[in-house]
Amino acid sequence: MEKRIRVLVAKPGLDGHDRGAKVVARALRDAGFEVIYTGIRLTPEQIVAASVQEDVNVVALSLLSGAHNTLFPKVVEQLKEKGLNDILVIGGGVIPDADIPFLKEHGVAEVFTPGTPTTKIVDFIKENVK
Amino acid sequence: MANESLKAGFQAYTAKVEKSLEKFPERKNLESNRLYTPLDIEGFDYEKDLGFPGQYPFTRGVQPTMYRGRFWTMRMYAGFATAEESNKRYRYLLASGGSGLSCAFDLPTQIGYDSDHPMAEGEVGKVGVAIDSLADMEILFDGIPLDKVSTSMTINAPASVLLAMYIAVAEKQGVSPDKLAGTIQNDILKEYAARGTYIFPPKPSMRLITNIFEYCSKHVPSWNTISISGYHIREAGSTASQEIAFTIADGIAYVEAAIKAGMDVDDFAGRLSFFWNAHNNVLEEVAKFRASRRIWAKVMKERFNAKQAKSQMLRVHTQTAGSMLTAQQPDNNIVRVALQTAAAVMGGTQSLHTNSKDEALALPTEESVRIALRTQQIVAYESGLADTVDPLAGSYYVEALTNKIEAEAWEYIKKIDEIGGAPAAIEKGYIQKEIQESAYKWQMQVEKGERVIVGVNKFQIEEQAPKNLLRVDASVGELQKKKIADLKARRDNAKVEAALAALKTACADESVNLMPIILDAVRAYATEGEICGVMREVFGEYQASTTL
Numbered sequence: 001m002e003k004r005i006r007v008l009v010a011k012p013g014l015d016g017h018d019r020g021a022k023v024v025a026r027a028l029r030d031a032g033f034e035v036i037y038t039g040i041r042l043t044p045e046q047i048v049a050a051s052v053q054e055d056v057n058v059v060a061l062s063l064l065s066g067a068h069n070t071l072f073p074k075v076v077e078q079l080k081e082k083g084l085n086d087i088l089v090i091g092g093g094v095i096p097d098a099d100i101p102f103l104k105e106h107g108v109a110e111v112f113t114p115g116t117p118t119t120k121i122v123d124f125i126k127e128n129v130k
Numbered sequence: 131m132a133n134e135s136l137k138a139g140f141q142a143y144t145a146k147v148e149k150s151l152e153k154f155p156e157r158k159n160l161e162s163n164r165l166y167t168p169l170d171i172e173g174f175d176y177e178k179d180l181g182f183p184g185q186y187p188f189t190r191g192v193q194p195t196m197y198r199g200r201f202w203t204m205r206m207y208a209g210f211a212t213a214e215e216s217n218k219r220y221r222y223l224l225a226s227g228g229s230g231l232s233c234a235f236d237l238p239t240q241i242g243y244d245s246d247h248p249m250a251e252g253e254v255g256k257v258g259v260a261i262d263s264l265a266d267m268e269i270l271f272d273g274i275p276l277d278k279v280s281t282s283m284t285i286n287a288p289a290s291v292l293l294a295m296y297i298a299v300a301e302k303q304g305v306s307p308d309k310l311a312g313t314i315q316n317d318i319l320k321e322y323a324a325r326g327t328y329i330f331p332p333k334p335s336m337r338l339i340t341n342i343f344e345y346c347s348k349h350v351p352s353w354n355t356i357s358i359s360g361y362h363i364r365e366a367g368s369t370a371s372q373e374i375a376f377t378i379a380d381g382i383a384y385v386e387a388a389i390k391a392g393m394d395v396d397d398f399a400g401r402l403s404f405f406w407n408a409h410n411n412v413l414e415e416v417a418k419f420r421a422s423r424r425i426w427a428k429v430m431k432e433r434f435n436a437k438q439a440k441s442q443m444l445r446v447h448t449q450t451a452g453s454m455l456t457a458q459q460p461d462n463n464i465v466r467v468a469l470q471t472a473a474a475v476m477g478g479t480q481s482l483h484t485n486s487k488d489e490a491l492a493l494p495t496e497e498s499v500r501i502a503l504r505t506q507q508i509v510a511y512e513s514g515l516a517d518t519v520d521p522l523a524g525s526y527y528v529e530a531l532t533n534k535i536e537a538e539a540w541e542y543i544k545k546i547d548e549i550g551g552a553p554a555a556i557e558k559g560y561i562q563k564e565i566q567e568s569a570y571k572w573q574m575q576v577e578k579g580e581r582v583i584v585g586v587n588k589f590q591i592e593e594q595a596p597k598n599l600l601r602v603d604a605s606v607g608e609l610q611k612k613k614i615a616d617l618k619a620r621r622d623n624a625k626v627e628a629a630l631a632a633l634k635t636a637c638a639d640e641s642v643n644l645m646p647i648i649l650d651a652v653r654a655y656a657t658e659g660e661i662c663g664v665m666r667e668v669f670g671e672y673q674a675s676t677t678l
Contacts, residue, residue, distance in 0.1 A: 007319055009650035011389075013252060013253055014237035014241055014243075014249065014250075014253050014327075015236070015241075015253075015257075015326070015363075016239060016270035016325050016326015016447065017325075017326070017366075018326065018328055018366075019365065019366045019453070019569050020155065022566055022569065022570075022678065023367075023569055023570055023573045025678055026566075026570050026678060027573070028571075029678070035678070037676055038676070039674055039675075039677050040326045040674070041241075041249075043249065051193070059533075060323050064254050065253055065257050066253075066256035066257060066492070066493075066602065067251075067252030067253045067256055069250050069252070069604075070251060070252025070604075071251075074476070083450050094490065094491065094492070096491055096599055096601075097490055097596070098595065098599070110186075113457055114457040114458060114490050115458050115586045117576075117577045118573065118577060119577065
């Protein structure tokens with residue numbers, strides 16, 4: 001049997017808005033993935049540690065506070081420092097279109113903004129997970 | 131007899147409709163009743179169920195003349211970047227006809243970290259203004275007479291510190307605390323359940339809250355000491371009934387805590403205020419406002435034996451639903467906000483913030499904030515909705531819906547009582563789980579197209595990326611760090627040390643009211659992070675359990 005895709009849904013920074021993160025986490029679970037939700041207010045270090053511990057294939061970051069340009073690249077950077085180059089990192093939240101190219105340059109594979117159907121996220125993970 | 135004839139008439143109407151449904155089918159997923167008649171409000175008793183405005187049970191509103199006297203306070207929530215920038219925005223809003231201020235603080239401020247704390251990285255000045263010490267607060271209210279405006283501050287875990295700063299700024303303006311009017315949110319329970327900016331565990335948090343109630347009842351009598359908030363519960367995905375039920379359950383917990391701390395209910399209950407969401411379904415929202423007033427009046431009178439009318443009144447601030455704004459075709463949000471405004475006004479709110487069209491994308495620009503404020507002004511001056519008190523009373527539908535929402539909310543309140551009250555229900559994850567269920571259900575309805583969101587899952591167009599979004603300069607963090615370093619170099623550090631040591635001792639003694647001690651520390655220019663740091667040391671930090 002094929003190993004199930006494991007996804008860490010995480011909220012870096014200080015933002016407490018986790019409606020989106022929880023809805024996405026549940027939708028991914030309903031789509032057959034193994035999902036771990038970290039809860040809110042995590043540092044990039046804590047997210048990377050959880051990714052290692054949970055041996056995940058995907059890290060899905062959610063942030064609505066505007067700190068994404070600082071915190072998303074930090075997570076990617078620290079994953080790479082640990083040699084975890086195979087983990088697919090995706091992001092979502094209130095993220096202006098203008099910031100998306102910057103985030104992609106810094107290793108975030110895709111950014112899902114408000115109004116995205118969860119099925120689109122599921123499909124993206126299935127197609128891009130390494 | 132009249133009822134018999136009405137029933138017969140209704141049955142005949144229904145039979146006729148059923149026959150025509152094949153030819154004229156109705157839309158799917160509609161509210162269950164097609165038509166409301168007197169049959170839906172059987173036993174309706176005007177005096178008992180509604181009464182007159184300004185009278186128990188306050189269904190029709192908390193003031194006798196409502197908006198015929200003066201309109202609700204048009205209070206626009208604002209704050210970003212530095213105190214200097216936000217001060218400019220406040221002056222702009224007041225000059226544009228805003229009638230009160232509402233401060234948005236950045237997340238480090240809301241969680242008791244100074245801007246130079248590692249956890250603050252990337253967050254400084256982003257969702258609100260960065261306030262590290264009294265020095266920032268002095269700039270924030272520079273040129274704004276605090277005896278003339280009322281100010282609402284969205285601050286919870288460190289509410290005591292920010293209130294102390296506000297009092298200290300007023301002192302410097304020569305304004306005594308008894309002249310101050312405003313609100314602190316100060317509602318920690320919904321932070322645990324839905325919003326996330328908690329610091330300390332429940333017990334010391336409840337102590338801080340009751341300390342504030344007590345201090346303000348003596349020294350800042352016109353201050354709303356708490357804004358018990360359903361807004362964020364709704365934003366997190368709850369239904370209308372859940373919003374008011376969970377919030378009133380929180381309110382019950384605060385009243386119980388204050389009574390347990392030795393206060394008389396009528397000494398503080400008149401300063402409790404609430405905060406509702408104005409969502410998309412206009413009539414459901416109107417019914418929600420009316421039901422919430424009726425429930426709170428009953429709770430205060432019957433459960434807590436509050437004697438004064440003021441203690442039984444649910445006074446409410448409202449914000450239009452941020453989660454209902456769409457990033458797609460953002461101009462449509464102006465229309466959504468106008469309808470939500472109509473709901474809040476027909477619901478009888480005491481003050482209102484209207485969201486701006488671009489807030490699903492970023493913080494609002496000055497231009498979009500102006501449209502949001504103008505929306506309130508148009509509803510106030512042009513629509514006629516504010517011309518009579520509680521204009522929808524007596525509508526079969528609105529009265530039946532008010533009853534239904536009230537009944538659903540009571541069910542939840544009873545359930546929470548059985549669990550042991552709101553703090554226990556939050557600790558067990560019950561409230562969070564209920565909210566999540568509703569949020570997921572909503573999202574699935576949208577994805578299946580059962581619930582249409584215009585521009586999102588129907589009527590989409592190809593769009594250009596929106597231009598002219600407000601961006602907070604990344605240099606704000608560096609600027610705040612420098613301000614803290616400068617402050618620490620110029621203030622009397624011995625005085626700060628002494629104030630913080632006194633605070634530490636006081637924190638350990640539950641019988642002490644912390645407000646005067648925090649005020650001393652603030653006056654000495656101790657930073658917010660230093661003050662909260664001492665409290666973190668003594669009180670510890672809340673560890674959330676997460677449920678999926």
